[in-house]
Amino acid sequence: MLIQESNEDELADALAVEAAAFGSDVEAGLVSDLLNDPSAQPSLSLLAYENDEAVGHILFTTVHLGSAASIKAAILAPLAVMPEYQNQGVGSQLVEEGLRRLAEEGVELVFVLGYPEYYSRFGFQPAGVLGFDAPYPIPEKDADAWMVRAPSPGIQGIVKARIVCADSLMKPEYWFE
Numbered sequence: 240m241l242i243q244e245s246n247e248d249e250l251a252d253a254l255a256v257e258a259a260a261f262g263s264d265v266e267a268g269l270v271s272d273l274l275n276d277p278s279a280q281p282s283l284s285l286l287a288y289e290n291d292e293a294v295g296h297i298l299f300t301t302v303h304l305g306s307a308a309s310i311k312a313a314i315l316a317p318l319a320v321m322p323e324y325q326n327q328g329v330g331s332q333l334v335e336e337g338l339r340r341l342a343e344e345g346v347e348l349v350f351v352l353g354y355p356e357y358y359s360r361f362g363f364q365p366a367g368v369l370g371f372d373a374p375y376p377i378p379e380k381d382a383d384a385w386m387v388r389a390p391s392p393g394i395q396g397i398v399k400a401r402i403v404c405a406d407s408l409m410k411p412e413y414w415f416e
């Protein structure tokens with residue numbers, strides 16, 4: 240499998256994967272909005288190819304920590320794998336490659352709102368109890384779905400912040416199921 244950064248030329252591939260994986264145009268619309276949103280930059284958009292076919296897509300965009308503007312942070316949203324390629328490691332490889340590239344860029348914290356059982360395998364842990372508030376309050380029953388990865392001991396306990404995402408993501412509909 241080949242994983243490569245996607246840009247304008249591959250946008251249609253990314254949107255097709257998102258639409259097929261989610262069975263809706265909502266996430267494809269979000270990807271399109273975020274890639275055109277200056278407040279989301281820098282962003283990292285990766286596509287996974289199998290035999291020249293786009294089979295997975297992941298997007299990371301910049302977020303800010305209200306009280307600690309110097310800390311580089313990103314959010315993972317969305318992640319999508321074509322239905323016929325799911326459960327074959329495509330999503331995992333995209334997450335791991337994305338996290339590797341972000342670390343190279345000095346990104347210290349990565350947030351996600353997603354399945355705890357899935358993202359915990361990459362080192363994500365519940366973010367609320369560590370003092371990182373989501374842009375909108377997450378209902379108590381879903382609290383574990385708001386996660387952060389790799390808060391170093393130096394950051395943990397010092398930084399208590401509400402995360403501010405790109406304008407395109409600061410919409411309540413993306414934070415409530």
Ligand SMILES: CC(C)(COP(=O)(O)OP(=O)(O)OC[C@H]1O[C@@H](n2cnc3c(N)ncnc32)[C@H](O)[C@@H]1OP(=O)(O)O)[C@@H](O)C(=O)NCCC(=O)NCCS
Binds near residue numbers: 326
């Ligand atoms: C969720 C998704 C991205 C996972 O990608 P994938 O390539 O299918 O997953 P991988 O092959 O990397 O990992 C497979 C493992 O993830 C687990 N997994 C898959 N979907 C899961 C889910 N919704 N919740 C919890 N675990 C899940 C599988 O059970 C499997 O576990 P195992 O390794 O213990 O057997 C993919 O199924 C998908 O695109 N789903 C539809 C869109 C979506 O829900 N995106 C996630 C938004 S947070």
